Amino acid sequence: MDGMNEDGTGLLTIGELAGLTGLPVKTxxxxxxxxxxxxxxxxxxxxxxxxxxxxxxxxxxxSLRALGIGLAAIRSVLHRECTVAETAAQWADALDAQIRTLRLQSAVLRSVAARGSAAEELPYMTELARLSARERRLIITDFVEDALDGVDAPAYRSGLLAATPELPDDPTPEQIGAWLELAALVREPELRAALRRLAEHSARTAGAVGEPDAQEQAAIGVAELMRVRGEEAVAAGIAPDSPAAEPVIAELVAAWLPTQTGTADPPTEDGPAARARLLEQLETAAEPLVERYWQLLCAVTGRPAPPRWDTAGTWTTAALRAHPGPYELDRSAFDGTDPDRVLRAYEEVTRDVAALVAAVRPEDLALPTPCAGWTVRQLLDHMVWENLMATSIAEGTPRADHTADHLGDDHRTAFADSVRAAHTAFIGSGMLHRTYGPYEAPGAMIVQQVVVELLAHGWDLARATGAPTALAPETAEETLAAAYRIYGAAPRTEGSSFAPECPAPRGASATDRLAAFLGRDVA
Incomplete structure (x- = not known):
């Protein structure tokens, strides 16, 4: 071991240095x-x-060692062979390269884990991650050319070829993972078939359009309008087959018609032909794999992902099927909506339904109900929503939070409060004597619809919990007659509010017959 300095020169021994710096003598x-x-x-x-x-x-x-700089480089700095700045820049570049390598390795491993890849796939996935920009473009180009081979859709083909996966120089693990998934997706025959169907549809409907850029921008605007209106309708609880869906569809068709100018045999006005064509376009475009393809392309390049279309698309296609032509209002549906009788019916129905709700125990909330896919809790939440929505219409501020939780922790209080609020709004706003919407529907009829809904769902709740189903006997017959008037012509199509009418046994109560009319099995 080095000894102590005993000559009084002021020099430091290695032990003294260790004491001053905290570094080990060995280091x-x-x-x-x-x-x-x-x-x-x-x-x-x-x-x-x-x-x-x-x-x-x-x-x-x-300090330099803590930053990962090697001893040889530190020696060059100390001997003034290069500056600290030069060394730092060199080592930063080296670290960046290491980080990129680690990101690549991490992305490949995460992709392997997520996909459940076999060992045989590892070399291929690693090679994919290391491809150059030119090689990545070639994969997509070959895929598009193969999928669209023989299809005369130049605009569609150009759009696909223009969207190539340009990874940045320093991609994130998410971008690398998206590229790996995209490269695997383009090998799927189902995606190729889906793109080919879209291209063939484009070829059939395309025409000589003078301003393709303007046409494309208009189509993008209409697609966004459809997405927004569809999501708004879902949020507001508007059933695709309900009369309330017709104004939405009419607006969408009117916005869509100009985009068909220059196409083969373009429709010029709203009607069955126009709606059938729009429905065909939406059904053709409803390709989940293609939607995923575009999402991955955006993820690879770092562009914002296109908004998802599934929720709005499902609603809009169902609404177009339910409304194949412009709605011609049957004013007779408004007959028989005497405001005083409707209010009394609401009071009697909510009285009996509230008793059912009060009897629901916490352990009952998970029980299934005749409403397909709904538990008792979900059914109660919807019933509360019906009251809240009617209240908001009466107050002139329609709600759009259909999918929110309206029940909270106390289903009894939530339902009672919603009934109280609706009853107060019906009277205080004058709703029972006013008209609403583009068809000037009487407010009394809107309240009557709420009565029908609550009585039908009260039947659902009674059936789910084993309670008697003969609810509101004083007004059930009148409510059933109102249901025939309001919903008698409603289509029973996919996405409809009601299943096909079921038979009711002889001697069934009016509430049972209402449930059967609205598609419940009451046997």
């Missing part, structure tokens, strides 16, 4: 041996002595 000796800290002198016994600048020099070495 200081190693750095000294590698010419990072040359001794200033030696004792007669040969022990190393260091000058007063040694602590500062050791701090430089320690």
């Amino acid at each position: 200081i000796r190693s750095w000294s041996d590698q010419d990072l800290l040359p001794p200033a002198a030696r004792t007669p016994a040969g022990y190393r002595l260091y000058g007063p600048d040694a602590p500062a020099r050791l701090e430089i070495v320690r």
Whole structure:
């Protein structure tokens, strides 16, 4: 071991340096041996002595080592062969390269884990991640050309070829993962078939359009309008087959018609032909794999992903099927909606339904109900929503939070409060004597619809919990007659509010017959 400095020169022994810097003697000796800290002198016994600048020099070495810089590079800095700035830049570049490699390795491993890949796939996935930009473009180009081979849809083909996966120079793990998934997706025959169907549809409907850019922008605008209106309708609880869906569809068709100018045999006005054509376009475009393809392309390049179309698309296609032509209002549906009788029916129905709700125990909330896919809790939440929505219409501020939780932790209080709010709004706003919407539907009829809904769902709740189903006997017959008037012509199509009418046994109560009319099995 190096000894102590005893000659009074002010030089430091290795032990004293260790005490001053907190570095181990072994580390200081190693750095000294590698010419990072040359001794200033030696004792007669040969022990190393260091000058007063040694602590500062050791701090430089320690700091550079903490940043991962190698000893050879540190020696060059200390010997003034290069500057700290030059060394830092070189090592930063080296670290960046290591980080990119680690990101690549991480992305491949995460993709392997997510896909459940077999060992045989590892070389292929690693190779995909290392491809150059030109090689990535070639994969997509070959895919598009193969999928669209023989289809005369130049605009559609150009759009696909223009959207190539350009990874940035320093891609994130998410971008690398998206590229790996995209490269795997384009090998799927189902995606190729889906793109080909879309291209063939484009070829059938395309025409000589003078301003393709303007036409494309108009189509994009209409697609966004459809997405927004469809999602708004879903949020507002508008059933696709309900009369309330017709104004939405009419607006969408009117916005869509100009985009058909220049196509083969373009429709010029709203009607069955126009709606059938729009429905065909939407059904053709409803390709989940194609939607995923575009999402991955955006993820690879770092562009914002296109909004999802599934919710709005499902609603809009169902609404078009339910409304194949412009709606011609049957004013007779408004007959028989005497405001006083409707209000009394609401009071009697909610009285009996509230008793059912009050009897629901916490353990009952998970029970299934005759409403397909709904538990008792979901059914109660919907019933509360019906009251809240009617209240908001009466107050002139229709709600759009259909999918929110309206029940909370106390289903009894939530239902009672919603009934109280609706009853107050019906009277205080004058709703029962006003008209609403583009068809000037009487407010009394809107309340009557709420009565029908609550009585039908009250039957659902009674059936789910084993309670008697003969609810509101004083007004059930009148409510059934109202249901025939309001919903008698409603289509029973996919996405409809009601299943096909079921038979009711002889002697069934009016509430049972209402449930059967609205598609419940009451046997």
